[in-house]
Amino acid sequence: MPAESESNAAVCPACGGELATWRWVPASEPALATVRFELRRCARCRSAVTIGDVADDLHETGAYRPGAPRLHRAVTPLLQAFDRRRLTMLGVAPPARLLDIGAGRGRFVAAARTAGYDAFGIEPSTRGVQAAAAIGAPVRQTTIEQAQIPDASLDAATLWHVLEHLDGSDAGVEQPASWLRPGGRLLVGVPNLASFQARIGAERWYHLDVPRHRVHFTPAGLHELLHRHGFEVLRTYHVLLEHNPFGMWQSLLSRVTVHPSYLYNVLKRNAPLRSPDLVLTALGLPLAPLAALAELIAGALRHGGTIAVLARKQAGRLG
Ligand SMILES: [Zn+2]
Known part of the structure; x- marks a missing residue:
């Protein structure tokens, strides 16, 4: 029943609760900012769902277009540090068999192999x-639904900023x-819809990314989804340097700029450099430490901008 109901968004994909119209929000792409999408919110777990289809090429255009972003060389050491942190959070020692689902360009797979993981x-x-392939990371081209992976063959798996892109949350966890x-x-x-930065950013929250993000989870909703598929939640991280301070x-x-998420879009070559937003962003740079401090407090109060949930597959239960 959930899979069928999800497609018309009658029930919450996280917990199965009832959905009701919540708000209409603009698309995150600057070029599509006049297009608005309906979000429906769950009365039980407070997660939300994006209503309306995504254009087929939306994961290949705009901020997701091919080509290297500006300053990508400068941030490479930082990204490598984030990859090592993700491996630490898993708490599984090498040479464990590890699958990265939605591996993108294979950067995390390469980092894990360097650290000794299979x-x-x-x-x-x-x-x-x-x-x-160009960096030597083994990544197979397949969807989560169609992947041919033997049962009980993995020691660990990561779904890193992938689940929110799927219409079928159940398949994302069931597989x-x-x-x-x-x-x-x-x-x-x-992303954490129950975060302080989600409230501050409202319809321009950096991690809302509508309509690419199909489901907007709260910790309660994600926990419920994991429990339903036979997982025990071990830990929920709210202090995550990878996405949270920048998101705040x-x-x-974004409350004062013309373009939403201006700096992010400039770095992705997706917003004009010649814009009053450049001045506003430059003026806002000295506020970055304060924003980081605010996010650190939010994380300590368990309202971080994104969360990472570590779960263990329970023995004796099938997916
Ligand atoms: Zn729900």
Whole structure:
């Protein structure tokens, strides 16, 4: 029943609760800012769902277009540090068999292999798979629904900012539940709709990314989804340097700029450099430490901008 109901968004994909119209929000792409999408919110777990279809090429255009972003070389060491942190959160020692689901360009798979893990990835986009091959990371081109992975063959799996892009949240968790051995670990990273920065940013919250993000989870909703598929939640991280301080700062600035998420879009070559927003963003840079401090407090109060949930597949239960 859930899979069928999800497609018309009658029930919450996280907990199965009732959905009701919540608000209409603009598309995150600057070029589509006049298009608005309906969000429906769950009365039980307070997660939300984006109503309306995504254009087929929306994961290949705009902020997701091919080509290197500005300053990408400068941030490479930072991204590598984030990858090592993600491995630490998993709490599984090498040479564990590790699958990165939605592996993108294979950067995390490569980092895990360097650290001694028997790691591989799956990824639906041709561009991602080709980029992964270029750095020697084994990433198979397939969707989560169609991947051919033997049952109980994995020690660990990661779903890092992937689940929110799927219309079928159940498949996103059900599949890894069958691929993991009993006791295997699943690490799920998603934006947190119950965060302080989601409230501050409102319809321009940096991590809302409508309509690419189909489901907007709260910790309660994600926990419920994991429990339903035979996982025990071990830990929920709210202090995450990878996405949270920037999300807070960018969401604050988006309250005054013309373009939403201006700096992010400039770095992605997706907003004009010649804009009053450049001045506003420059003026906002000195506020970054304050935004980071605010986010650190939010995380300590368990309202971080994104969360990472570590779960263990329970023994004796099938996905
Ligand atoms: Zn719900």
